[in-house]
Amino acid sequence: MTAILPSPRGPLSEQLIDVLQNDRSNPKLPRPIIDDPLDEDVQLALYTCYELHYRGFADVTADWEWNPDLLRWRAYLEVEFRRFLRSVTSGGDDVERTIDQLTLVPAEEVGMSFHMQRQGTWDQMLDLFKARSMYHLKEADPHAWSIPRLTGQAKAAFVAVEFDEYGGGRGERMHSVLFGDLMEAAGLSRDYLYYLDDVPGQALSNVNFMSMCGLHRGLRGAMVGLFTAGEIVNAPSSRRMVEALTRLGAPSECIRFYAEHVEADAMHEQVMRNDVLRDLIEREPELRRDVVFGVESAGYLESRLATHLIERWESTAAA
Ligand SMILES: [Fe+2]
Ligand SMILES: [Fe+2]
Numbered sequence: 001m002t003a004i005l006p007s008p009r010g011p012l013s014e015q016l017i018d019v020l021q022n023d024r025s026n027p028k029l030p031r032p033i034i035d036d037p038l039d040e041d042v043q044l045a046l047y048t049c050y051e052l053h054y055r056g057f058a059d060v061t062a063d064w065e066w067n068p069d070l071l072r073w074r075a076y077l078e079v080e081f082r083r084f085l086r087s088v089t090s091g092g093d094d095v096e097r098t099i100d101q102l103t104l105v106p107a108e109e110v111g112m113s114f115h116m117q118r119q120g121t122w123d124q125m126l127d128l129f130k131a132r133s134m135y136h137l138k139e140a141d142p143h144a145w146s147i148p149r150l151t152g153q154a155k156a157a158f159v160a161v162e163f164d165e166y167g168g169g170r171g172e173r174m175h176s177v178l179f180g181d182l183m184e185a186a187g188l189s190r191d192y193l194y195y196l197d198d199v200p201g202q203a204l205s206n207v208n209f210m211s212m213c214g215l216h217r218g219l220r221g222a223m224v225g226l227f228t229a230g231e232i233v234n235a236p237s238s239r240r241m242v243e244a245l246t247r248l249g250a251p252s253e254c255i256r257f258y259a260e261h262v263e264a265d266a267m268h269e270q271v272m273r274n275d276v277l278r279d280l281i282e283r284e285p286e287l288r289r290d291v292v293f294g295v296e297s298a299g300y301l302e303s304r305l306a307t308h309l310i311e312r313w314e315s316t317a318a319a
Helices: 011-023 040-051 060-065 068-088 095-102 112-117 124-134 152-165 175-185 202-215 218-248 252-285 285-318
Strands: none
Touching: 011 040, 011 068, 040 068, 040 175, 040 218, 060 068, 060 124, 068 202, 068 252, 095 152, 095 218, 095 252, 095 285, 112 124, 112 285, 124 175, 124 202, 124 252, 124 285, 152 218, 175 252, 202 218, 218 252, 218 285, 252 285
C-alpha cells in the first residue's frame, strides 16, 4: 500500500505539499528561507522530496520525481543541510582514526541502546520502533543508489552486504520485512510510512542524510562512511536491544530483528571496513574527507535522535 502525503509541519512543508497535492506542473516555489536546517519543517519537506524517488505517494503523480523546479527547490534545502552538518562535525581526512573510534565503548555508556538495556520500558520501545520505521521499512534502499557510483572491489563487496540486507534473495528475510514483522508483533502498523505524521523531525533527518548521500554521486564517499559506521555500531547495539527486549518479554519477532543484526552486522562490519572502504580510499584517496563527513554526520544525527527521545521520556516520567 502506498502512503499518502503527510501533514505539513510549517511553511516550507506546507508549500511543498500544497504544490504536490494540486499537481501544478509549473510550481512557483519561491526560494526557501531556512533558519534551522534541522527544523522538523525543513526535514519533513526533504523527506517528502526524497520519497518521490522511493515509492512515492498515492496522491502524487510520478512525474514529480524529475520536476526541475522541485529539484532546484530541494537543492536549497540540501545545501543548507550539508553546510550545517559540516559546521557541527570535526572533519579532516583521518579515516582510520575516525573508524577506530567507533569501536570504542563509551565509558559513560550513553545512547539509545544503553538506555533501553538499562531501563527502557515497553512504551518507550514502541516509540522507538515508530521512529525507526522511517528507515527500517526501507532498509538498505538509500544505500542501493550508490551501487552504480562505485567500481571494482568496493562495488562488489558493497553489493554483497546489500544482498544480505535484502534477504539473500528471500523476500521474507529482507530486513525491511523482518522489521515489518516486528511492528506487527508489537501491535503497530507495518504499513510503509504509516507513522510519518507521528515521528519527530530527528527521526527524519538521519534518513534524509542517507537519501542525500545515496542520490548524489559526489557524496558516495560519505555513503560508504555512513554505511560502514552503521555496521560497526549496529552489532553491539543490537545485542543490547536483544537484552532489553528479552527483559521486557517482547514477542519473538521483535527479538529476531535485532538478533539477526547481531550476527549479520558483525560480518558486514568486516566486509565494509576491509573490502569496501579500504578499496574505495585506495582507488579514490580524495574521498577520505567525505568518508569522515559521512561517519561523523551519521553519528551526530543518531545521537540527536536518541537525546530527543530520552529527554522526552524523562520529562514525561517526571511530570
Ligand atoms: Fe540490516
Ligand atoms: Fe547490516
